[in-house]
Amino acid sequence: MFSLRPYRAQDAAAWDAVVGRSRNGNFLHRRGYMDYHADRFIDSSLVVERGSEIVAVFPASRRDNVVTSHGGLTYAGLITTHELRADSTLSVFEMLGEHYRQAAVDRLIYKAVPHIFHAYPSEEDLYALQRVGASLKRRDISSVVPLQHAVGFSEARRRAIRRARAMGVEVRRSDDLAGYHALLGEVLRRHEAVPTHSLSELELLCSRFPGQIALHEARQGDVLLAGALVYDFGRTVHTQYLAASEEGRRVDALSLLLGSLVTEAYADRSYLSFGISTEHEGTVLNSGLIAQKESFGARGVVHDIYEWEL
Numbered sequence: 001m002f003s004l005r006p007y008r009a010q011d012a013a014a015w016d017a018v019v020g021r022s023r024n025g026n027f028l029h030r031r032g033y034m035d036y037h038a039d040r041f042i043d044s045s046l047v048v049e050r051g052s053e054i055v056a057v058f059p060a061s062r063r064d065n066v067v068t069s070h071g072g073l074t075y076a077g078l079i080t081t082h083e084l085r086a087d088s089t090l091s092v093f094e095m096l097g098e099h100y101r102q103a104a105v106d107r108l109i110y111k112a113v114p115h116i117f118h119a120y121p122s123e124e125d126l127y128a129l130q131r132v133g134a135s136l137k138r139r140d141i142s143s144v145v146p147l148q149h150a151v152g153f154s155e156a157r158r159r160a161i162r163r164a165r166a167m168g169v170e171v172r173r174s175d176d177l178a179g180y181h182a183l184l185g186e187v188l189r190r191h192e193a194v195p196t197h198s199l200s201e202l203e204l205l206c207s208r209f210p211g212q213i214a215l216h217e218a219r220q221g222d223v224l225l226a227g228a229l230v231y232d233f234g235r236t237v238h239t240q241y242l243a244a245s246e247e248g249r250r251v252d253a254l255s256l257l258l259g260s261l262v263t264e265a266y267a268d269r270s271y272l273s274f275g276i277s278t279e280h281e282g283t284v285l286n287s288g289l290i291a292q293k294e295s296f297g298a299r300g301v302v303h304d305i306y307e308w309e310l
Helices: 009-020 031-040 086-102 124-131 155-166 177-189 199-208 246-250 253-265 287-294
Strands: 002-006 046-050 053-058 061-063 066-069 107-111 135-146 170-174 213-220 223-232 236-244 271-276 299-309
Touching (some): 009 031, 031 199, 086 124, 135 287, 155 253, 170 253, 177 199, 177 236, 213 253, 223 246, 223 253, 236 253, 246 253
Parallel strands (some): 066 107, 236 271
Antiparallel strands (some): 061 066, 107 299, 135 299, 170 213, 213 223, 223 236
């Protein structure tokens, strides 16, 4: 028999252990990542137990009468181990609904984990969502390179990479987070935006997950031209932030950098994700942005968000 209850701070180690052996979780769902911005969100997470053992976790936050899985994460949903199967997942969703109804929650926003981030097939939750009457609220399209079966770069992208090399641009790993964050802030200001993470937050996360967060840079001598902050999930890696200076764009530094991620740094992995290219809750496609990603051989994988009226 399975049961669920609210997450407690003393569950942190057991929570992280479940994420570590889960079918669809990664370090984004560990408490050390989720809780770095705990001051911004009211935690409403749950744990699923069989007896006294936690076998699944549900990262969630609450705002007014709406629960989201999770407000501070791109995706989450029910993070499950092999112990939870199709029938038991249906039972867990019934318990989820009843728990939140009793807590006066009107609506659950469910950010499903895209399949490329699964370590093992894990879409029982999508079936359960259909069974409880949830509806697709939003669909974004992300660009992903299947690294072992990639179609290769476009000719224009190959020329750009050759041009960057000829200009003396070099790619390397780096720990200069301050320099990169300054460049990222400069780039985003042109679009009237700011980085999601402050420099201090990035430094904190990198200290907590030194093996999973890596900064790759393109430089000309000592001059920083472009950078990519990569989240390493194992079989899949994701470019969390990309930035290039004006001079970096002129010499195609980002092309060389991203090309090196695909063909060298992460060539032994299954997928490299460039992230979404949609705006206004998925209703607008940034055609120029997605075309750039497609020129590296990336193609579409959707990020789905469901709405469950309780």
